[in-house]
Structures are given as structure tokens and as C-alpha cells.
Amino acid sequence: MKKTWLVGVLVVIMIGVVAAGLALVYFLPLDLRERSPLQPIDFSHKLHAGTNAIPCLFCHRSATRSPVAGIPAVADCRACHQFISPDAPEIRKLMGYWDRREPIPWVRGHALPDFVYFPHMMHIRAKLACSTCHGEVAAMERVTRTASLKMGWCLGCHRQHKASIDCWTCHI
Amino acid sequence: MEKITSPYKWGMVIDLDRCTGCGACVVACQAENNVAICAKKEINEGRNMHWLRIERFWVGEYPDVRGRFLPVLCQHCHDAPCEPVCPVYASYHNPDGLNGQVYNRCVGTRYCGNNCPYAVRVFNFYDHEHAWPKPLDNQLSPDITVRSRGVMEKCTFCIQRIRRAKEEAKGEGRLIRDGEVQPACAQTCPSEALVFGNMADPASRAARLARSPRRFRLLEHLGTHPSVYYLKGGGREHV
16 A cells, blocks of 8 residues: 555656656757857957958858858958968968868858758848847857857847748748 | 738639640759659659649540640648648748748648648658759759658748749839749740739739639639639630
């Protein structure tokens, strides 16, 4: 008699623990994706966009007219670095890619799944600053993702700006 | 809750007197929308993937037999039978009058496909990573999702093209012009049998054609109120 009572309590506790665990996973803003991946070249936004005040759109030039902001080609880096500190070790590495005719294998820190469509140009046209979503990149040595890039994050801002929240805006 | 309204109600008119059954629309659709190309085994099992198919009918008695063709795609019904049966709201109605399918929401119950009287929803019974052997994977469109196994998919009226046209129009502060956006099937049709347009604009070419006395809609008696109109007849049945 006493034993069955004990088993019942144990079962209830176990169910409670599992439910609490699931609730934790559901409600916590768990974001386990890499925020600041190591890059093949030690490229510094602080040095380029901060100290030397190169505009974001000089390098990410398709942001105003295309869904992707784009990463500059090796030829664009070379255009400056043929003349600017050509003997620094990181620049030698950069020129190595040029000589081998290889693209630089940059690692993405901001990546949405395949089923999400995100157009940069619509957001730039809506006069949103890059820092709204990317943080103060001009002060970062290595880019660190500041936003979760979750659906709730998109929808929160879309509701606020009366932008479309129809599923087929983002999921096509 | 504020009601979401839209100046667009997309629709299509298909002139059966112009359709020659050439199948260009079927190929264009397959190429545009990353629709998987199925192996013989899957087709034998009736698990072929098509968003648009051409039904063929024989009419008349030998030796006076003629082929009749009927392109069937998602009818984007205003009272769609597929929508209320989805337990997770993956099949839903979009403010532009389109019948949407959110692939990442879909859990693959297949209720929608079974409830569709036009049989235009197709299910990914298999992982189709081998549907595009190298270098065919280079033809995949980056604008739309590559659907995975266990997901229902269907004609979207090439939503990626509508999105792009909307974005362009918004940038110029205007509405989409008539004829500016076309799904792949309408664009490729050599006899212009398929005409796509905004039915909310009474002056659009599609809306004008849809007022033709030759019009009818598929299985109209079911009360699904499709957005696709067919034209046929007008004394030319014998041609």
C-alpha cells in the first residue's frame, strides 16, 4: 500500500520535471548559434569603418538595391591594399587569395534558414540604420551578431512599423 | 484585430480555345519553382511532383476525334477546401487572395491535399536531394525554399516574382502595373492562353477577359470560388 503511494509521487515529480524542462526550452531565448565566428583573415571593421570611416555601403554596396548586402570581392580589397600596408602579414595572406584566384572563405555570423526571405533593400529604403539590426559594427574588431534573428524579432519590429506580417512576406 | 487589406486580388484566365497542349507551361513551372524531378519508381507509385499539369480529353467519334487540353493548377479558391482542414494553419489565405502554403509550418498530415477537389497539391514523399544531380543543382532558384521530405507543396502563382514586383513598385511609390508581373507558365505560353493579373482592378487584362461570356470555373458547383477562370466555346468548339 505504502509503496504504490510512493511510486505515484515519483511519477508526478518526474512529469513535473520534464514539463518544467520543456517550458524552460520554450520560453528562454536560447540562441546557441555562433555569434562571432573566426575569420580566415583578421579583418577589422573598427579599423575600416571606424578609424578610417569607410562607409558601410562602399563595401556592402548591394544593400540598397538587392536582398543581400554582399561581401566585397578580393579585387575590392586589393584596390586599396596594393598601396595601403602591402607588407603587413594579413595583407600578404589577402594577396595570396588574389594570386591563387580564390575567393576568401569568410564565415557567416548572420545566416537565416533557407525558408526565410530577407530583403535588405526594403529595410534600407525604410530608413533603418544598419546598427538597428547589426549593432555598432564600426566599433567591432570582429563582427558579433547582436540580434537573435528569430521570427519574434522580425515580427516585433514589423508590427511597430506597420510592415507586412503575412507569412508569405518572409516564407516563400 | 485590424483587418489586413490589399489592393491586389491575383487571378488568372486560361483560354482553352488557345491552348494547344504543348506543355511549355509545365516545364517552365518545374524550372522556376524548384519542383523536384521524380524518378520512374516514384511516378509509378503516383507520387509525381507537378504544380501544373495538362489534362487531356478525347472528344468525338472515330474518325472524327480531337484532343482537348485543360491546364490545371492551384485554383487559389476564395473558399478553399484545403485551408480549414490544416491543423497547424500552414495552408492559409493571404491578403492578396492567394492560397498560401508555409512549408516550414507544414507537418505533413496531407489533409489539405486530400480535401482539394482539383488534386493540385503534391506531397514530398521522398527526400529529393538526388532530384538535381550535379551540376543541375546550379539551376535551383535561391529566391524560394527547396522543400524537404514530408512537406506539402503547390502552385504559388510564382510568389517570388510577385514579391519582387511589389518591392520594385513600393520603391517607386506606386502599385504594380498590369502585365508587370507574370508567373512562369503565363510568361512562357506561346499562344498566350494564360493571362495573369489583378482581378481587383477592373481594367486589367485578366479582369476584362474574365468577364467574357465564354468563362467558366472548374467544379463551380462546389462553391470554392476559384481565382482561375477558364474560357471555352463561343461557337468554336468544332475547331
